Amino acid sequence: MGKIIELIRADESGVYALPEGLSFDSVDVILLNGNPVAEGRYAIVANNTAVDIFDAQDDSVVTVILA
Numbered sequence: 001m002g003k004i005i006e007l008i009r010a011d012e013s014g015v016y017a018l019p020e021g022l023s024f025d026s027v028d029v030i031l032l033n034g035n036p037v038a039e040g041r042y043a044i045v046a047n048n049t050a051v052d053i054f055d056a057q058d059d060s061v062v063t064v065i066l067a
Contacts, residue, residue, distance in 0.1 A: 002028055002066040007051070014056035015045060018064070023048045028067040033060055 007016035018024070024044050030037045032053055043052045053062055 005064050005066065007062045007064060009062075010046075010050055012058075013052065014054065014060075015050050015052045016056070016062040017046065017050040022066075024051065026066050027064045029065040031063045031065070032056060034063075 005019065005022070007018060009015075010017045018027075025048065030042060030051060030053070032055060037053060037055075041054050043054075044050075045052050051062070053060070056062065
């Protein structure tokens with residue numbers, strides 16, 4: 001299992017950013033409140049450094065598992 005990283009909420013729209021120096025090329029799984037996010041329920045944005053989670057709420061926790 002790879003390293004787990006909690007993402008930083010970028011704004012109120014459900015966009016979450018990776019820490020500086022990482023991109024989604026190194027991400028294996030995206031989790032919303034501990035559950036895998038299905039393809040089609042998110043979009044990678046901001047030059048491959050952030051993700052828009054369509055089902056995110058104000059209190060959501062988004063983490064990723066690195067490959």
